[in-house]
Amino acid sequence: MSKSLNMIKLALVFLLPLPLLIIPLSSLERFPSLCLIKSIFGGECPGCGMARALAYLLHGDLPGALHSNPLALMVLPLLGFLWLRFMVINTHNLFSPPAR
Numbered sequence: 038m039s040k041s042l043n044m045i046k047l048a049l050v051f052l053l054p055l056p057l058l059i060i061p062l063s064s065l066e067r068f069p070s071l072c073l074i075k076s077i078f079g080g081e082c083p084g085c086g087m088a089r090a091l092a093y094l095l096h097g098d099l100p101g102a103l104h105s106n107p108l109a110l111m112v113l114p115l116l117g118f119l120w121l122r123f124m125v126i127n128t129h130n131l132f133s134p135p136a137r
Contacts, residue, residue, distance in 0.1 A: 084108075086105035
């Protein structure tokens with residue numbers, strides 16, 4: 038892959054958490070659920086409310102996150118680790134000299 042494509046990919050992944058940070062928390066409850074399991078079966082799956090819960094956590098609203106989905110307390114550190122690992126590895130690969 039070319040260096041410019043790697044740089045674009047790195048920039049896109051860097052900006053990935055941005056929507057959860059800029060969406061106002063008051064608007065999160067107005068949108069209907071997009072969960073296919075909830076739509077078909079009427080019950081909530083373990084992932085229902087995860088996006089809202091992650092947004093609440095990123096905004097520092099722990100009670101709101103726990104109300105939306107308590108599993109977000111485990112998912113956010115894992116996603117943060119994977120995001121940071123991807124950024125470090127790809128930044129290192131982008132700026133390191135090519136192997137001979």
